[in-house]
Amino acid sequence: MIFSQEQEMLAKTVRDFAEKELAPGAATRDEKESFDRELFVKLGELGLLGITVPEQYGGSGLNATAATIVMEELGAVCASTALSYLAHSMLAVHNLSVNGSEDQKKKYLPKLCSGEWIGGMGMTEPGAGSDLLGMKTKAEKKGNVYLLNGTKTFITNGSVGDFFLCYARIGSEKKAIGTFLVEKSFKGFSVGKKLHKLGMRASPTSELVFENCEVPKENLVGREGESVGHMMRNLNIERVTIAGISNGIARAALDFSNKYSTQRRQFERPIGHFQMVQKMIADNFSHYMASRALTFHCAKLVDDQKGSNLMAAACKVFAAEMATKVALNAIQILGGYGYTKEYPVERFMRDAKLMEIGAGTSEVMRLIIARDLLKEIDSSYDW
Numbered sequence: 001m002i003f004s005q006e007q008e009m010l011a012k013t014v015r016d017f018a019e020k021e022l023a024p025g026a027a028t029r030d031e032k033e034s035f036d037r038e039l040f041v042k043l044g045e046l047g048l049l050g051i052t053v054p055e056q057y058g059g060s061g062l063n064a065t066a067a068t069i070v071m072e073e074l075g076a077v078c079a080s081t082a083l084s085y086l087a088h089s090m091l092a093v094h095n096l097s098v099n100g101s102e103d104q105k106k107k108y109l110p111k112l113c114s115g116e117w118i119g120g121m122g123m124t125e126p127g128a129g130s131d132l133l134g135m136k137t138k139a140e141k142k143g144n145v146y147l148l149n150g151t152k153t154f155i156t157n158g159s160v161g162d163f164f165l166c167y168a169r170i171g172s173e174k175k176a177i178g179t180f181l182v183e184k185s186f187k188g189f190s191v192g193k194k195l196h197k198l199g200m201r202a203s204p205t206s207e208l209v210f211e212n213c214e215v216p217k218e219n220l221v222g223r224e225g226e227s228v229g230h231m232m233r234n235l236n237i238e239r240v241t242i243a244g245i246s247n248g249i250a251r252a253a254l255d256f257s258n259k260y261s262t263q264r265r266q267f268e269r270p271i272g273h274f275q276m277v278q279k280m281i282a283d284n285f286s287h288y289m290a291s292r293a294l295t296f297h298c299a300k301l302v303d304d305q306k307g308s309n310l311m312a313a314a315c316k317v318f319a320a321e322m323a324t325k326v327a328l329n330a331i332q333i334l335g336g337y338g339y340t341k342e343y344p345v346e347r348f349m350r351d352a353k354l355m356e357i358g359a360g361t362s363e364v365m366r367l368i369i370a371r372d373l374l375k376e377i378d379s380s381y382d383w
Contacts, residue, residue, distance in 0.1 A: 003069075010062075011069050017046060018077035026078040029202035030347055035160050036202075037118070039081065040088075044115025049089055052237075053097045057105050058113035064237050064302040067094075068244035068295060075248025079351035080202035082245045083358075087156035087203075088112070090241055092119030092165045095234045096181070099221050104181060108163060120157035122166035122182070122208050123231070125150065130364045132167075132231065137210060139168035139178050144217050146180060148210040151192065154358075158206030159191050166208070167231065170224045179221035179230050188213030199350030232309070237302055238359050239312040243295040243319035246355045250288045250319075250326040253348040257284070257330035260343075264334075271333070280329040291322045310372040317365035320355035327352045 003011065021039055029036065043049050051067050053059020060066075067089065074082035093112045097105060111117040128134040137150025148168050155164070162184050170178045182189060192207025221230065258281055261272035271277050298315040301307045327349035331338035338345045356362045 007066065007069060010066055011073055013046065014048070014070050014073035015076075017042070018073055022074070022078040022081055026080075026202075027341075027344065027347065029078070029080065031201075031341075033196065033201045033204075035084070035204050037160065040084070040118060041115035043085060044113065047113075048085070049115055050093050050097075050109060050113030051089055052094045053109055053113055057097065057109035059093075059097070059109065063299075064240060064307075065296060065299040067237075067241045068299045071241050071244030072248040072251070072292075075245035076252045077248075078202065079245055079249050079348075080200045082248065083200050083203040083354075084118075084157055086238070086242055086245065087121060088119045090238050091121035091156075091234065092163065094237060095121065095165050095230065096221070098233065099179065099230045100181075101221070103218070104221065108181065112163060117162035118157055118160055119163045119165070120155055120161040122152035122155055122164050124152060124154045126153050129154075130361060133174050133177070133228070135167065135169055135177070137166075137168040139170050139180065139215070141170075141217065145214045146178075146217060146220065148180065148182070148188070148213040148215055150210050152208040152210075153192075154195065154205055155208050156203055156205055158208055159194050159204045164208065165221070166210075167227055168210075173225075175228050176225045177227040177231075178224050179227040180215045181219040181221065182210075182213065182215055186213055186215060198353065199347070200354050201350075235360070236307045236309065236312040239316035239365075240295065240298045240302055240307070242355065242359050243291070243298070243315045246319035246323035246352065247288065247292050247295055249348050249352045249355075250284070250291065250323040253323075253327045253330035253345055253352075254281075254284045254288055256343070256345055256348075257281070257333040257338075260334055277333055280333055284326045284329050287322045288326060291319045295319055308372070309368055313360070313365040313368040313372075316359060317356075317362045317369070320352070321362060323352040323355055324349065 047060040048070055050059030051062050055061045071082055112119050125135050139146045139148050164182045166180050166182050167177055170176050188211045190209045192209045195205045261277055262270050264271045294315050298311045330345040337343055
């Protein structure tokens with residue numbers, strides 16, 4: 001990928017920030033499952049929290065390519081921070097920026113772009129993950145408010161968020177879903193149990209509980225029943241940008257294991273001289289570069305308004321599985337040391353695995369890819 005001068009400057013700025021601010025405490029935050037809100041505010045000071053938001057609302061007015069650059073740079077140092085950043089900047093802020101009304105954007109975006117408020121999105125439920133249209137959370141209009149009832153789970157930033165863009169069923173039709181802007185102070189809203197995870201441990205994940213939660217009617221985004229379109233449009237940019245995190249994790253694992261292979265000696269020479277180690281190093285580099293090329297190609301398609309479910313799914317599944325494989329190879333190169341917490345590659349592997357699950361599992365991504373490709377074949381032949 002050939003970046004512009006501005007994009008190169010963005011990458012350097014975020015890389016310098018990550019190495020100075022995120023790197024020193026990354027292992028400790030992972031161990032203690034701690035979230036550093038001050039670091040999030042600093043991301044706002046850099047203009048990153050509203051990276052795709054127009055400047056008039058406090059954003060930076062950039063695009064999917066820029067957001068993907070940021071995801072990779074953050075992901076290479078602290079994937080947990082990158083994940084919380086994704087949930088805030090893409091799932092909540094970008095979604096509101098694209099689909100919200102003028103009043104909604106003026107009310108909420110400045111606080112979210114500055115870091116005064118942290119955002120998240122409420123979509124997944126205990127019984128509705130890949131089957132999003134199977135959600136049970138309901139919204140019923142009562143006078144000037146909607147009453148929301150239900151539970152969301154696996155919500156990134158759930159326990160630290162001030163604002164959530166949440167989906168709920170309105171009526172009995174399968175696609176009758178509404179998008180609601182929920183503040184943590186709303187009556188009937190509460191945070192459920194915190195979930196303890198294998199990886200991404202410094203990115204808080206919890207349940208959101210709605211018990212006759214009163215949401216002003218003005219906080220309905222668009223019209224009732226329009227939310228399937230909101231979800232699908234935002235899923236594409238989410239899947240492309242989350243691939244940036246996978247690439248960042250892979251780059252970190254690649255760099256660390258390469259350096260280690262030149263320093264660790266066995267049989268009186270560096271282990272990087274052995275062909276089996278060289279194979280893993282070569283595979284790691286080749287797969288990372290291929291993933292990065294696909295990711296930024298897809299980001300450019302989004303920027304040119306040519307993005308598709310097919311390309312977003314292909315990008316996401318390839319990058320996610322690549323990162324897990326590269327991290328596992330890194331552990332193998334380090335041998336016994338790679339399996340200990342003395343070195344960061346075991347954290348890279350734990351963090352990478354989530355990328356195969358969140359924002360659509362690898363299995364669902366393959367279904368989307370196959371469905372779209374076979375649809376194209378069906379339309380090109382007179383069976």
